[in-house]
Amino acid sequence: MDKCECCNVNDSVGVASSTLGGFSLRYCAECNRKNAEPLGMICHIIQDFGDDVAEWVKDLTAFHNGEYIHWDEIKKIALNG
Numbered sequence: 652m653d654k655c656e657c658c659n660v661n662d663s664v665g666v667a668s669s670t671l672g673g674f675s676l677r678y679c680a681e682c683n684r685k686n687a688e689p690l691g692m693i694c695h696i697i698q699d700f701g702d703d704v705a706e707w708v709k710d711l712t713a714f715h716n717g718e719y720i721h722w723d724e725i726k727k728i729a730l731n732g
């Protein structure tokens with residue numbers, strides 16, 4: 652079975668359109684539930700736009716080192732390289 656392209660840990664349950672743009676990724680049930688998107692993609696948004704994003708973007712999570720992290724933590728990673 653294919654891995655989730657968001658956390659790269661769990662098996663995906665299906666392909667869905669990303670909330671961040673016009674493309675599709677494989678997501679697992681947990682990432683789906685946590686409103687997660689790939690860390691690298693959210694980092695790109697932060698590097699390009701900083702906090703100047705829609706509120707729903709700040710509600711996204713990303714999977715990192717075994718846990719789901721939120722906007723403020725993702726921002727630290729994005730801005731510290």
Ligand SMILES: [Zn+2]
Pocket residue numbers: 655656657658659660661678679680681682683
């Ligand atoms: Zn996942």
